[in-house]
Amino acid sequence: MRGSPYAYALVDMDAFYVSVELQRRPELRGLPVVVAGSGPRAVVTTASYEARRFGVFSATPASRARRLCPDAVFVAPDFSHYRERSAEVMRVLGAQIERVEVVGLDEAYLDLSGLERPKAAARQVKAAVTAATGLGCSIGVGPSKLVAKVASDADKPNGFLALTADEARRRFGERSPGLIPGIGPKTVERLERRGVKTLGALGGLPDATLVEWFGDRLGPHLGRLARFEDERRIETIRVRKSESRETTFDHDLRGLRALEPVLGQLTGRLCEDLARHGRAGRTVAIKVRLDDFSTLTRARTLRVATSDAQVVGGVARELLHALDPTRPVRLLGVRVAGLDEVEGEPRGPADQLRLSL
DNA sequence: TCTGGGGTCCTAGGACCC
DNA sequence: TCTGGGGTCCTAGGACCC
Structure with missing residues (x-):
């Protein structure tokens, strides 16, 4: 990018799950299509652009989606299929560009730094993805991940937009700070509440004000984001730090008697997957969401990392008993964290010596 | 008819150590 | 007795992302 030694692209697959489903069921093309679970508490995973016109988006409760768009075709999600199609897409990206950071099933950053014509390279990637998979995507290009991401969001579906940081500031200066990923509701x-309604206003605030409002780290960070200042680099390898399984009940459950078997099933699934991948962690945690949507978590850290269902299940059960929720429970979850630490043993002086050598 | 599932990172406070 | 300061580990909650 002009003036910057760095160049990044963000590739975002257009309505990914829906687009994948439309390839299997082409007769649905042009109709409002919604990928969503079937239970009473399901939410929309992805909505086609036709459905979005009715106000149906990702995370819209499925019941509400039905009301907003009674003619929509509901399709049950098939994540193992989406994972396969995602791998296909990522293989195309990897074949085109050396350094790729996969952000989710439908998103990836490309490092275009050092390329003579980064924009041309990104256009080529877009064509290659569609040629190889038949799926559409939108691509943003910029001198930082942030500019690339916001640019990709600004021109979709089937979009392509390259911006400098300056151009991004000008183009989005009057828009809400919520436009920036990382600035949520x-x-x-x-x-x-403090009268700051635009990115331009936020970016122009003195650090001292932002520190007063949001603390000495978050405050200045928000200012930098608003000015599209972003130093993050591509991370081609991500180490998973925790793994969890959780479930929301169709109807609230009450009492340990009802919850315990579910906890056992969740633990079984989690530990089976952890063990299969040779992963283990030291911290066992449970998560309980009550009928009023408040969420409680309890955790205990062990001396030794484990993926043993008996061990994890025992700790999880103890945590649940100690918590003993009296209100009806709508969600129960179990998590193992600290997966990235040294295998097995706690860190004594000998380990520290070994690690420092 | 409210609000999924799987993650990451940050903050704040307490315990504990030197 | 009127009271350090820094660092690490841990827990709980919360914001946010796809």
Whole structure:
């Protein structure tokens, strides 16, 4: 990118799950299609652009989606299929560009730094993805991940937009801070309460003010984001730090008697997958969401990492008994964290010596 | 008819150590 | 007795992302 030694692209697959389903069921093309679970508490995973016109988006409760768009075709999600199609897409990206950071099933950053014509390279990637998979994508290009991401969001579906940081500031200066990934609804509200309604206004605030409002780390960070200042680099390898299984009940459950078998099933699934991948962790945690949507977590850290269902299950059960929720429970989850630490043993002086050598 | 599932990172406070 | 300061580990909650 002009003036910057760095260049990144963000590739975002257009309505990915829906697009994948439409390839299997082409007769649905042009119709409002919604990928969503079937239970009473299901939410929309992805909505086709036709369905979005009715106000149906990702995370819309399925019941509400039905009301907003009674003619929509509902399709049950098939994540193992989406994972396969995602791998196909990522293989195309990897064949075109050396350094790729996969962000989710439908998103990836490309490092275009050092290429003579980064924009041309990104256009070529877009064509290659569609040629190889038949799926559409939108690509943003910029001198930082942030500019690339916001540019990709600004021109979709089937979009392509390259911006400098300066161009991004000018183009989005009057837009809400919520446009920036990392500035969510809570922060937008806190800003609005203080009269800050645009990215331009936020970016122009003195650090001292932002520190006063949001603390000495978050405050200045928000200012930098608003000015599209972003130093993050591509991370081609991500180490998973925790793994969890959780479930929301169709109807709330009450009492340990009802919850315990579910906890056992969740633990079984989690530990089986952990063991299969040779992963283990030291911290066992449970998560309980009550009928009022408040969420409680309890955790205990062990001396030794484990993926043993008996061990994890025993700790999880103890945590649940100690918590003993009296209100009806709508969600129960179990998590193992600390997966990235040294295998097995706690860190004594000998380990520290070994690690420092 | 409210609000999935799987993650990451940050903050704040307490315990504990030197 | 009127009271350090820094560092690490841990827990709980919360914001946010795809």
